Amino acid sequence: GAVVSQHPSWVICKSGTSVKIECRSLDFQATTMFWYRQFPKQSLMLMATSNEGSKATYEQGVEKDKFLINHASLTLSTLTVTSAHPEDSSFYICSARLGTGNTIYFGEGSWLTVV
């Protein structure tokens, strides 16, 4: 089946620094990718929709200047957490829509710890 890969799987960074998480669709083109955040033992919260070649669409309450999303190609979207703070520590997970169909695959997720 289709695979969505995220990198890194886990990262520790210092407060005030920025960290980039990559989301790649390995064997299909994804014009639309999504970024979610999941707190421990909770559900997934949609952060933004990443559209290839255009600006991301952010959900209400998500700071676009803090969570920078770039979708430079049909197989890669990146999420950059800028000026990270401990409260940004979370599990970030991306998903990709298979072409123009209805199948949505998720990546393995990335654990971010800000110290």
Added chain:
Amino acid sequence: GEDVEQSLFLSVREGDSSVINCTYTDSSSTYLYWYKQEPGAGLQLLTYIFSNMDMKQDQRLTVLLNKKDKHLSLRIADTQTGDSAIYFCAESFNDYKLSFGAGTTVTVRA
């Protein structure tokens, strides 16, 4: 997540069938999905159903959808220890954003 509700826990004996229930409020959803999440891992797509269908079967998995009652269920036949995980139902709309339930933790006991 408040638009999609699931029971939080389910315990089932190995070999029995598991039924995980989900209710949603927005009747304009287009597709309904079931995902499986193991500890520390991402989400694995199990199956999805078009909102105008009432049933879909895929090997050990059976999805039932009652659109009138806005009720979705996932039945896992012959539940195995490897089925222990958190199961999320989610609804999508024309923009393919997913709205998730809180997840049901399924524990399979020997």
